Amino acid sequence: MFGIATRGVDAFPLTGRGWRDRLTPLQGISDVIGKRWMEGAVPLVLAAVLTTGVVFMTPVGATDAPLIMDEVAEKSLLAIGLTLVMVAGGIDLSIGSIVGCSSLAALTAFRVWGWPMEVVIPAAVILGAMLGAINGVLIAKMKMRPFITTLVTLVAFGGAAEALQSRYTNQLAFPKSDILWDFLGEGAIAGIPTAWAIFGIVLVVAHIGLTRSRWGWWVTAVGSDRRSARRNGIPVDRVVFLTYVLSGALAGLAGLLTAARLGRTDPAVGEGWELIALTAVVIGGVSLKGGRGSVVRAVAGMVVVAVILQASIAFTLEAGGYTAILALVLFSFAILDLKWGKYRLRIAEKLTIDPGRISVGPLVDVTEPGTVWSINSKLTDAPPIGLGTIEGAEDCALDDEGNLFCGDRRGWIWRFSGPDHTNGEVFARTGGMPLGHAWDRDGVLMVAVGGMGVYRVFPDGETKLVANQVRRSLTSLHDDSALRFADDLDTAPDGSIYVSDFSTRTNAAEYMVELVEYRPNGRIVRIDPDGSTDVVVSNYVFPNGICTSHDGQSILIASTGLFRVDRLWISGSKQGQFEPVMENLPGYCDNINRASDGNYWMSFIAMRTPMSDLLMKYPAVRRRMTREVPQDNWLVPQLNVSCVLKFDDQGNVLKVFWDKSLENYPMVTSINEHAGHLYLCGLLNNRVGRLQLDPEDVGDIDPRLVPGTTGRSLPFSEVAR
Amino acid sequence: MNRTLTAIKEWINPNWATHMSIPPMERGLRPNSRLDHAHALLTPGDYEPEDLLVLDSGAIWFSSGTAIQELKDGNVRTVAELGGPVGTLTKLNSDIVAAVEGRGLVSVSASESVSQLCSDTSVATCVTDLTALPDGSLLASVGSTEYGIDGWGRALVHHDRSGRLVQVDGQHAQVRAEGLGWPAGMEADPDGEVLVSLSLDHRIERRAADSLDGAARPMLTNLPLYPGRISLGDNGWWVAGPYVRNRITALLLDEPELLGEMVATINPDEWFIPRLRSENPYTDPLQMGQLRTLGVVKPWAPPRSYGVAFRIDRGKRISESVHSRVDGKCHGITRVTAHGTQVIAAAQGFRSLVEIEEE
Structure with missing residues (x-):
């Protein structure tokens, strides 16, 4: 730890100091804090502590795991979509009502219009993508503010879902069975519930896409600095547009899965989910300012939120209580995001110079005449x-x-x-x-x-x-x-x-x-x-x-x-x-x-x-x-x-x-x-x-x-x- | 613990902390090379002028070593050998009064006969400047009662505050103010006030001549240098700046443990404090900015020794200054005096007298 990496002959004893002077504690802290992954690690560790605390202090236990996992699987789709949008520097509040819209539309298409399931499934996702595209056009092409735009579409899409609901209220109540529908709602792939499996695939694809693909780098670049991204030839508008489309599509998928799991739906489904997704994303250390974030961490944040939800159910809190707790958590992690993001590198910078102590021997006085060292002018006139x-x-x-x-x-x-x-x-x-x-x-x-x-x-x-x-030494924090x-x-x-x-x-x-x-x-x-x-x-x-x-x-x-x-x-x-x-x-x-x-x-x-x-x-x-x-x-x-x-x-x-x-x-x-x-x-x-x-x-x-x-x-x- | 407390205090109110910042030399103190271009009146190295006086006859008397010398028409002769290091000189009526370290105040008449003026112990050592008060008595500034006239560096590192103002009337000496941080120069005003430069406090202040220990009115504070002797001329006061402040010295002064070891183990000539001249680079540490790069040392590098003097005009502002920067040699100015249009400086660090030319 802290710079004790010895290879070949160890010359440290020449300094005349003991093992204590090998340690560079401040520099060690600086090295750790300066690592890129520390950006999200601190919020995530705090989230883990929070989760552990909730699990130990409330009746929530291992038996609740499947319930929590169901919750996580559905809502994480939203969190992943939101992460993409936020890494690109935007925000998408309309995902909650896109969920409502698509779940209601899927149920309507299946039960009322009698569409085959093979069509309904892609249609629900496409509907979500289209709603997302509306956001995308408004924000990327028409340069509207993401916050206000998606706030408006949140209300508008919610209204559309309600209109659909009131038009077909009676027909929607009749249950109808289909093998694909049941497979989505209650089936399993190799023992894993379908929803979990879909979520797992989306997570892996999104993570690799964001961290390893060129498009993912573009998203990060646009979120970090739009102007530089544009000057580097990145099609900023297209990248931003696509993040909203993806976010919408993932919300549509989440709506479909919800409808299939519950077997019914109403416009209230999806209401407030944008807040849940936002909390999860912020807990996961995705920066509200764009350019930094990871879908895996966003999902971890969602686990925290789901555990809190489960705890609030266990305590039979009212819905308002849960929202209040969520708001509190969101608030504290938003502050953490701001301060940690701002001061992390500054702290690392301040600690990086960590002077050490060295024993010095006696000093020969070169100014004393008559020694081998006596000062002369032999070099002065060298041409x-x-x-x-x-x-x-x-x-x-x-x-x-x-x-x-x-x-x-x-x-x-x-x-x-x-x-x-x-x-x-x-x-x-x-x-x-x-x-x-x-x-x-x-x-x-x-x-x-x-x-x-x-x-x-x-x-x-x-x-x-x-x-x-040379080969990197294994015990050194510093590369x-x-x-x-x-x-x-x-x-x-x-x-x-x-x-x-x-x-x-x-x-x-x-x-x-x-x-x-x-x-x-x-x-x-x-x-x-x-x-x-x-x-x-x-x-x-x-x-x-x-x-x-x-x-x-x-x-x-x-x-x-x-x-x-x-x-x-x-x-x-x-x-x-x-x-x-x-x-x-x-x-x-x-x-x-x-x-x-x-x-x-x-x-x-x-x-x-x-x-x-x-x-x-x-x-x-x-x-x-x-x-x-x-x-x-x-x-x-x-x-x-x-x-x-x-x-x-x-x-x-x-x-x-x-x-x-x-x-x-x-x-x-x-x-x-x-x-x-x-x-x-x-x-x-x-x-x-x-x-x-x-x-x-x-x-x-x-x-x-x-x-x-x-x-x-x-x-x-x-x-x- | 102490430092933590300081940090907390500073966090609560930044004004509670002591700041080590040193103001830049700007406005009237803007650096130039006028001292380097000044005309040397002596061969540098022959004498070590501490103080000087221009007589009405045009002859220059200056103190160097244990004697008073006269410079007239380019020739130097010894006026009087005084048997101890001669410090400051001043005119009192028709006589010249000299402070002799270890002996007290000595009067030299126009006929060059020497007589003891005052041998009181309070003015026997470390008299930094003398000025004649309107009532015909003399006011002496004593840099420190702990250290001798060559003990400025010791006083600095020990945060000495034992400086005094002593009024001398014949054989009678009376302490008029105490607890000062090395008063290095004084000049009495005809209107009953005395200008005092406090070297270790980096300030020049005015005190009423009849209540010297009373309230002082600051004139210039937080100077980027340690002010020295003051002389009144036709256009205001000329102030010599023998030493300039250095940020590393300021830092070391705030580190008692290191300072203690420095005082205990290192030869005083090698302490990292400002000095009159830089002669032996082999035992001097360097400040990064003094690095000779591509054959050049930057003139604006942080100085160890420096030459500066400035003029305070009647409006109490610094209106003119003369400098010799790090690349120059005319360092360690201990007195500047104006005689008509002639401005002459005693450059103790440069070991010469120089005549400063008009701008």
Whole structure:
């Protein structure tokens, strides 16, 4: 419950907290409330409680079940019809008198005019449909208000039924028998009473029709927003018209079944049924404003109403008493519909940021002179590439011909070619936020695209999806299947791709929410060469850099939020083990890449400060900050500094480069070494820096090659798709 | 529990709740870059001017460190070394009175001879401003009796209200008003009223000179800054704004537990409170809006340090203001004074004096 879903290595203990801090109660509530089905679930649960209460507190019991079921079977037809109309944004009050009309007409046709039953049955339904069509024409074509129109037709159809009744009063009283008539009234199909069976079929068809068919989606769309529906090419008038016709037809069917069951009828049949159907529908959580509702829930609402009716009969209440109770129930559920529908998502929104607590270690003071960290200006004068054309290159990659490929926040991948990388062109378009770049074993460019997953980019600029999801974890309320925030990747010698997924909850554009919330929502995903995916490390705090080690036996993972680097062994005797490499760094780690001399480069996107460390101990204050202070004012670690460091396999920091001015290279997110130069990328910068390395820093390893492989057969420009 | 009660109270009547909102800088306080374009009279960094006076001769006297300096024709010389941090300066008859931290009020005559004016303990520390009353005595505002002149931040985080107004007549000092939230500036009006700026209350009010502890008439309330010293000029009063308010600081001030731990464990220079200048970004946290994006820091980002001063006209409205925003450097204005058409500001954060040009 509440986010305890562990797969692969569980990295939660790295946060230094106990099981209690795994729980995210507010976020859990938010996740549940935010589910679409919660719309109707709350009214329905309340209805179930109400029913149970009635059953326990009144003489109504199991023996009343068939009676209740008869009631439900007939009136649910009305409720289903009404649901269709209401989901399309209308209302149909005339169903009660359509029932009266059709039942009286069916009886008249059968007993007075002597029509055969094979004709009477469809005729009754068609009569209902025609009466509904009158509503439909008035409302859909003539654009009259549904409420007043159906109120008028309620009276008009009732009058018609009464006229029919007074014309044939005497003849109607004579009983007449027919096998089909009896079958409708008292027969059974495979032991199930006919009326129940018909109701069951209608229910299934209506439910599938409303939820699975194109027409059903149209109905919902029209009810949600008429104007948008029209602009999307939905024939609004036709859809609305048809809902009234269907509602009328179902009312006609209900009238026929009633007449058959009772064996007699009068204009009072059906009187007030529209109120019963409306109550049932509202109890079932069908919105009075249209666009939301389900026929199954409407039927459940009808069960509640039928139980109340049965209880009122058991207590021998007068008819007025039953109506009063019904009105009361309708009233309270209408209020619930209004308030719940209005506030549900707002409550979910308010609770969704649920900051956590993380134990932080001691802070190294980088401003102290004479340490390896001492601030210098080594990066400041690195000449820029693509100054002013690039907008936010998080990472880059260089091919054998010296072309530079880097991302852009607009979803593009740039290629800078020529001497000093002066020719920039948009090489590929991803549609997401290109973050980490790496080469795979065949020399094809792979890009982790924020919001989209992992893609391969071919020399012609075509992109192809590698993976964008993992299997959903069974215990998580939140759907964690998508790779929402893949931010770096690297290839292992066996061809599998390791991807760091910064967070399963937010996407790349909302990273600041994670910096404030501080929950171990990240994970490491392995993409098998066959395309299947699995989670190898879960509950990790902001994994943001990933790099295969020089020996190819392990991968290094940088945790932005825990200021540490860890190693996951992927082959050899320690396979599957997880161990720390560096801990308590003074900054927030980002991408790691191999250096040519057998070490590794890493950058910090932010520096820890005493204040931001202190704030991490106070989740309630951070939550208050997200609620009361605009995002531009949120207090976060120092993100404007640049820091590049070199470390070895044992985790010793060897060298640190800074841009003391903070102006040219703030927030370096990635460094790539190639041919004696360091390429400095920044997620929010408008350039890529190219820093000439001292000869002592340059070795003879090609950092771009997958460890364990020996060069590529073809340069990138000639790789086949 | 307390917070629940507050929430219920707010639900019943929104006016019962304390709101942390800070008004925007608008109308007369609309931001501009006039301070950044102002002409620096000193090489920034050489001195740390706290207060300044323009003498009739046109020379500028300013306090910096433990001395009073004179700027005349572009040359700076030391007028007097006073043996303690020199704070505010004011004219009293033909002499200049300086508040020296730890020593009291010191008088410097035109011939530059130094004499002790008042050594009463009530004006020995934390004198933020001085003004001459019509009867020839001096009125001193004491920011706090708990903290020294450099203790504004401590006073802020401790919600200090021990500020005073003290009347000084020769050696005799008399407390005239108490319980104020860091009175940072004063100016006596010829018509018998005194303007007082209350830094921690974000307001400027008027008090009658003969009953300073009596009813105060608010002049400007809920300012988006912590007002500082006030100077009367030909066109009204110039008010310096050494610090501006920040929503995060307002939030932290409302979180006693976090604030307590901050005070107990963090070096005061790194507390998240407004300051005169921002120099060491490596230990400063950031506010999201200060992020350098595509090479640019937005000038309107939430400020930690800021340069602002404004003029209140005779109609008691803010009619003009000068700013140096987040992208500027001329921050931490501690005094603005108008001398004829010349408007000169002491920018302590910028460590210089600047002459503001006409609009």
